[in-house]
Amino acid sequence: MFDALEQDAVTELLNVAVSRSAAALSRMVGKPVAMSVPNVRILSRAEALNAIGGNRNTPLIAVGEQFSGPFSGRALLVFPEARSLHLVQAIVGDQLTLEEIADLEEDAMTEVGNVILNNCLSGIANMLGCRIEATLPHCFQGGVEQIFKRTIRGDDDGVILFMSIDFSIRDRDIGGFIILLLDLNAMSNLRSAIARYVDGVRRSLTDRESP
Amino acid sequence: MSDPAAGSAAVPLVIPSVLDELDMGVVIVDDARRIVVWNTWMVRHSGISRRTAIGAELSALLPAMAGGRVELAVRDALDTGLPAVISHHVNHDLFPLLRGDGMTDERVAQSIVVRPTRTGRGVGCLIQIYDQTAAVERERKLRAQRSARYHAIVDAARDCFVTVDEDGAIWSMNPATEERFGCSAAAMRGQPIARLLPQLQDLPLLGEPLVPVRAVGAGGKAFDAEISMGSWMNNGVRHFTLFIRDVTERNLAAENLRRTERIQALGELTGGVAHEFNNLLMVIRANAEMVLAHAGGEAAAHAAEIVQAVDRGRNLTDGLLSFARRQPLNPVRVPLDAAVEDIQRLAAPLLGVAVEIAAPPILAGAAVMADRTQLQNALLNLLINARDAMPDGGRITITAGPGPEPGQCHIAVADTGTGMSPAILEKACEPFFTTKDQGKGTGLGLSMVAGFARQSGGDFLLASRPGAGTTATIRLRGTSGDGPPGAAADADGAGKEDGPPPVLPPLRLLVTEDDPQVRAGVLAMLAQGGHRTAAAADGPDALDLMADEDFDLLVTDIMLPRGMNGVALACEARRMFPRLAVVLMSGYHGFDPALLEAVGPAAILRKPFTRTDLERAMAAALRQRPRSPA
Ligand SMILES: Nc1ncnc2c1ncn2[C@@H]1O[C@H](COP(=O)(O)OP(=O)(O)OP(=O)(O)O)[C@@H](O)[C@H]1O
Ligand SMILES: [Mg+2]
Numbered sequence: 092m093f094d095a096l097e098q099d100a101v102t103e104l105l106n107v108a109v110s111r112s113a114a115a116l117s118r119m120v121g122k123p124v125a126m127s128v129p130n131v132r133i134l135s136r137a138e139a140l141n142a143i144g145g146n147r148n149t150p151l152i153a154v155g156e157q158f159s160g161p162f163s164g165r166a167l168l169v170f171p172e173a174r175s176l177h178l179v180q181a182i183v184g185d186q187l188t189l190e191e192i193a194d195l196e197e198d199a200m201t202e203v204g205n206v207i208l209n210n211c212l213s214g215i216a217n218m219l220g221c222r223i224e225a226t227l228p229h230c231f232q233g234g235v236e237q238i239f240k241r242t243i244r245g246d247d248d249g250v251i252l253f254m255s256i257d258f259s260i261r262d263r264d265i266g267g268f269i270i271l272l273l274d275l276n277a278m279s280n281l282r283s284a285i286a287r288y289v290d291g292v293r294r295s296l297t298d299r300e301s302p
Numbered sequence: 303m304s305d306p307a308a309g310s311a312a313v314p315l316v317i318p319s320v321l322d323e324l325d326m327g328v329v330i331v332d333d334a335r336r337i338v339v340w341n342t343w344m345v346r347h348s349g350i351s352r353r354t355a356i357g358a359e360l361s362a363l364l365p366a367m368a369g370g371r372v373e374l375a376v377r378d379a380l381d382t383g384l385p386a387v388i389s390h391h392v393n394h395d396l397f398p399l400l401r402g403d404g405m406t407d408e409r410v411a412q413s414i415v416v417r418p419t420r421t422g423r424g425v426g427c428l429i430q431i432y433d434q435t436a437a438v439e440r441e442r443k444l445r446a447q448r449s450a451r452y453h454a455i456v457d458a459a460r461d462c463f464v465t466v467d468e469d470g471a472i473w474s475m476n477p478a479t480e481e482r483f484g485c486s487a488a489a490m491r492g493q494p495i496a497r498l499l500p501q502l503q504d505l506p507l508l509g510e511p512l513v514p515v516r517a518v519g520a521g522g523k524a525f526d527a528e529i530s531m532g533s534w535m536n537n538g539v540r541h542f543t544l545f546i547r548d549v550t551e552r553n554l555a556a557e558n559l560r561r562t563e564r565i566q567a568l569g570e571l572t573g574g575v576a577h578e579f580n581n582l583l584m585v586i587r588a589n590a591e592m593v594l595a596h597a598g599g600e601a602a603a604h605a606a607e608i609v610q611a612v613d614r615g616r617n618l619t620d621g622l623l624s625f626a627r628r629q630p631l632n633p634v635r636v637p638l639d640a641a642v643e644d645i646q647r648l649a650a651p652l653l654g655v656a657v658e659i660a661a662p663p664i665l666a667g668a669a670v671m672a673d674r675t676q677l678q679n680a681l682l683n684l685l686i687n688a689r690d691a692m693p694d695g696g697r698i699t700i701t702a703g704p705g706p707e708p709g710q711c712h713i714a715v716a717d718t719g720t721g722m723s724p725a726i727l728e729k730a731c732e733p734f735f736t737t738k739d740q741g742k743g744t745g746l747g748l749s750m751v752a753g754f755a756r757q758s759g760g761d762f763l764l765a766s767r768p769g770a771g772t773t774a775t776i777r778l779r780g781t782s783g784d785g786p787p788g789a790a791a792d793a794d795g796a797g798k799e800d801g802p803p804p805v806l807p808p809l810r811l812l813v814t815e816d817d818p819q820v821r822a823g824v825l826a827m828l829a830q831g832g833h834r835t836a837a838a839a840d841g842p843d844a845l846d847l848m849a850d851e852d853f854d855l856l857v858t859d860i861m862l863p864r865g866m867n868g869v870a871l872a873c874e875a876r877r878m879f880p881r882l883a884v885v886l887m888s889g890y891h892g893f894d895p896a897l898l899e900a901v902g903p904a905a906i907l908r909k910p911f912t913r914t915d916l917e918r919a920m921a922a923a924l925r926q927r928p929r930s931p932a
Contacts, residue, residue: 119371119392150539160383172539173467177492182392189465189473190445193536195391198413202389213382222383227415263492 093133097285100292101252102131104285105269108214109256112207116260119206120182126258128269134253136243142253143169143235143268152196153238154204158212158225162277164249166212166225167242168204170267172232175200181260201230207256211269219284243272250278327397327412327431332421333380335359344431347399347410370395372429375416379427385417390434397431411438462546467539470495470508479546484520495544499529508533508542517546525550568733569753576622577861577889581817583619584910587612588823591913595830609912616910621746622733631673631757632906635781638702638711639664641674645681646700652686656695659685665703670711670778676754677778683747684715684774690738691719691772704780710760711780716773722766730764751776804921808832810851814844814858814871815887820909824857824887827913841866841874848878855883855920857907872901883923885916903927 093101106128113126134142143151150172157165170178179192179199187195205228216223231238243251252271257264273281321328322342330339340355348355350363360376361368371393375386390396390411399410411434419428456463462479466472472495475487483498496503501515510531517527530545590608593601642661653659670677681700688698696718704711722730729735731752736745748764751774755762760778811833815821821837828835836851838844840862856875860868872884884904903926905919 115371115374118369118374158384173469173471176467176536176539177471180492188449189536189541190449194441194445195389198389198391202387202392205387209378209382209384209386212384213378216382224383224418225385227385227387227417 093282093285096289096292097282098131100285100289101281102128104214104218104288105131105211105254108211109207109269111214112210113258115206115210116182116203116258119202120260122181122261124258124260126256128254128256131252131254134251136239136251139243139251139253139270140235140239142255148234151233151235151238152200153231153242154201154208154228155231155242156205156208156212156225156228158223160223161221162215162219162223162273162280164271164273164277165242166208167238167270167272168207168267169235169238169270170200170265174265174267177263178203178260178265181263181265197230197232201228204228204230207269211271215281218288219280243270249274326433327399327429329360329429329431330419330421331360331376331380331427331429332423333425335361335376335380335427337363338421338426344399347402347433348397349400349402364398366398367395372396372414372416375414376427376429379416379418380425383418383425385415388414388416390438399431401433401435408435411435461548462544464495464498464544464546465541466495466508466544467541468508470502472498473541482519482546482548483517499527499544499546502529514549526553565732572622572733576619579615579619580889580909581820583612583615585819585823587910587912588820588826592826612910618744618746621744621750631676631754633671633673633758635669636672636674636677637667637669638713639666639668641670641677641681642700642702642713645678645685648678649682649685652682653689653698654695657689657692657698658696659698659700661700661702664701668702668704668711669781670713670760671781672758672760672778673754676758677776680751680754680776681713681715683751684776687747687774688715688717688719688772690743691717691721696771706777709780710777712775712777714773714775716771718771721768721770721772722764723768727764727766731762748774804917806831806833806917806920806924808834809854809920809924811835812844812847812853812856812858813837814839814841814856814862814868816840816859816861816863820859824916827916828857831917840864841868841871844871845874848875853879853882855885855923857885857887857916857920859887859889861889869901872904876902881927883920883927885919885923887911 109126109128113124116126117124132142151169152172152175153167153169155165155167176189176192176196179196180187182199182203183192183195208228209225212223212225231241249272252273254269255266256269257266259265321339324341324343327344327347328339328341329337329344332338337355337358337360340350340352342352344350344355345352355363361373367373371386371388372395375388378384378386388396390413396412396414397410399412401408401410410431413432413434415428415430415432417428417430419426456476459476460478462482463476464472464479465474472490472493475490479485479498480487485498490498494503495508499515499517501513502508508531513529513531515527515529516524518524526549528547528549530547532543532545533540534543535541587609590605590612593605594609597605642664646659646661650659685698692698698718699716700713701716702711702713706712726737731748732745733749734745735749736743738745748762752762755776755778758778760776763775763777764772765775766772808831811828813821813824813828813835814837815824816839818839821839825835825837836847836853838847842864844856844858853875856872858868858871862868862871866874868886872882872886875882876884884901885907886901886904887907887909889909903923905923905926907915907919911919
């Protein structure tokens with residue numbers, strides 16, 4: 092779907108976007124947050140299900156947004172529930188008990204998901220040079236199948252951009268996944284935007300080689 | 303539409319009036335980030351008038367919020383069209399709003415939605431502020447209620463409670479845990495439970511109802527722990543509460559109990575065997591003595607050998623019985639100074655020249671209640687052990703005196719010998735345990751000493767380290783009574799062991815003994831004294847005989863069949879013949895003094911015995927028998 096250079100370009104783009112999320116998160120937490128997006132893959136729904144992996148019953152927490160405009164689709168941030176409690180704990184601090192953290196988990200995760208997803212989306216919007224409208228984030232809890240059933244239906248013909256993200260806050264490593272389900276038009280828009288971007292990169296490379 | 307203010311902000315007039323009715327904050331900024339709507343709720347809670355607010359830039363109006371989440375969200379909404387949710391749970395730099403309800407000046411806990419909107423001039427941003435204070439308060443109360451009882455128990459508990467999630471990460475621990483493991487809850491939070499309990503590395507162990515582990519607590523001190531686990535679901539994630547209990551002491555007690563039980567079982571066995579043996583020895587000895595009395599020359603010499611062998615056998619069974627705590631004891635008042643002096647004198651030839659023996663002065667008047675002979679035996683055993691532990695010589699120190707407990711006295715034998723390894727020390731008091739070469743030690747010494755001490759109502763302690771010598775301590779009941787030492791010793795004739803055999807007048811004797819060979823042996827011993835003897839195999843038979851005949855003296859075994867023991871028989875017989883003299887023969891029973899009292903004066907004769915022993919006991923019994931009432 093992407094050639095190697097395009098793949099690099101998307102990865103780089105999302106890495107830039109996500110590092111903005113990290114900056115926003117660290118402002119929120121008041122502590123440094125390191126975040127990375129190792130790679131971006133295009134997967135089928137079934138592959139994405141497997142990639143999230145683990146036990147199908149492992150409880151997960153997901154934050155989803157629907158976006159529209161020239162670039163439309165759905166964005167989903169998924170964490171194992173156990174990790175998300177650690178994440179929330181890292182954000183709100185150690186003085187709260189486990190019960191208290193569980194109580195505010197949904198609020199906090201919705202906000203964290205919102206920050207991360209918005210930065211991804213705005214990174215893409217920047218590149219496409221367009222505005223994206225999005226719904227308010229929603230929080231989902233349950234096993235991977237349950238979450239997919241409510242967010243990425245089996246009859247969706249969109250393309251899934253799948254990336255795992257890792258970040259660490261206060262020495263705690265928290266791994267999760269970002270899933271972008273792009274409508275077909277969004278995908279072709281993204282591809283041509285990437286083509287333009289890659290072109291630009293190629294041109295600057297050749298410029299430098301032949302002064 | 304004709305309102306100039308509304309016109310300049312290009313917001314339809316109707317909207318602000320509705321907005322002012324809302325129970326929430328509404329702020330709208332235009333694409334230049336200037337405030338165009340600041341509803342009445344905002345005026346009330348921020349204390350900033352609409353006049354001041356309208357037209358101002360958000361971060362200029364509220365500098366504390368500059369660069370914060372709200373400002374960034376506004377920027378995103380304007381630039382890219384993406385909405386944001388902002389929660390007071392996560393952010394600290396939200397709108398500076400006070401509740402202003404006339405009662406409190408609390409800050410408003412707020413959750414905020416920032417989303418793009420349209421103003422008359424184009425793109426704008428709508429900020430909705432929801433007051434969450436009441437909800438927060440309600441949650442807080444609920445939580446406090448929910449956890450108050452839990453924390454009341456857990457925080458005060460002396461056992462350790464730790465909460466972990468299914469990944470084994472620690473969430474919380476109670477103060478007892480911090481103290482026990484010498485760590486702080488704050489530092490351990492989020493750490494793997496294996497840091498605290500390495501055996502739980504194996505996560506499948508989580509959720510096992512009971513896991514025994516060896517734990518290392520504060521200061522590196524190891525202890526046995528038992529972890530019981532409860533699990534509960536929290537937002538779909540399983541968590542575990544570990545309840546860690548120190549069971550070191552309990553395990554130790556259980557181990558001691560097991561050992562005591564084993565020794566007791568062994569005691570039953572050896573006691574039983576020794577009893578049977580005593581009966582056999584009795585028979586052998588009685589017959590050998592008959593041969594000795596009648597035969598001469600070589601046969602007599604052989605018989606004397608047999609008698610000697612029987613005496614050695616008796617020493618052995620004595621040892622077994624005292625280990626089994628079943629030897630008949632005759633506790634008398636034994637002054638410690640005399641006892642220690644005697645034993646030094648007795649043992650001196652055994653110890654050899656290389657071994658020096660010393661005893662610091664002993665508090666005069668300190669005395670114990672104990673069987674004199676057995677105490678002497680016990681001390682002799684300890685001294686010989688000490689000697690054997692010092693093949694190249696050394697020093698033995700005997701200390702004795704009152705204490706350590708009130709009403710108690712102790713006698714300790716300390717040596718400067720090889721000492722014992724923990725493994726040997728643990729087994730030293732078990733019967734037949736010996737490290738000595740075959741034929742040199744029976745391994746009964748210490749088990750006898752310990753059995754004797756316990757049977758006398760005291761105990762026996764052994765302290766030793768390899769290379770650091772050994773101290774063996776017997777602790778016995780002390781006595782303050784200052785009656786003549788050993789006054790009661792006459793009772794069993796043992797006190798006169800060395801005197802000439804007594805001369806007995808011809809008597810009417812009744813012998814009751816269930817073992818026919820022993821019975822025959824006793825009758826044989828009595829055959830030469832010119833007595834008239836009758837014999838019975840059990841209590842009822844004996845009583846039948848007594849119904850027909852008068853007797854001066856009853857010689858009876860204590861253990862008798864048919865539901866009537868020798869003590870009961872003696873009681874019954876005394877009812878018929880109040881002046882009846884009684885000799886009780888005993889195989890092993892450590893009898894209840896209260897029972898003996900019921901009999902009244904009686905001589906006790908330990909099996910196996912010689913004819914002389916029997917005659918002495920008979921003499922003693924006759925001396926003690928009740929005076930005739932007339
Ligand atoms: N004072 C001591 N110093 C070092 N080891 C000792 C001492 N006393 C006892 N032991 C150890 O305990 C073992 C058991 O002692 P115990 O007196 O019960 O039997 P024994 O001396 O071997 O044989 P026995 O006393 O029957 O002749 C000894 O074999 C020896 O190993
Ligand atoms: Mg010994």
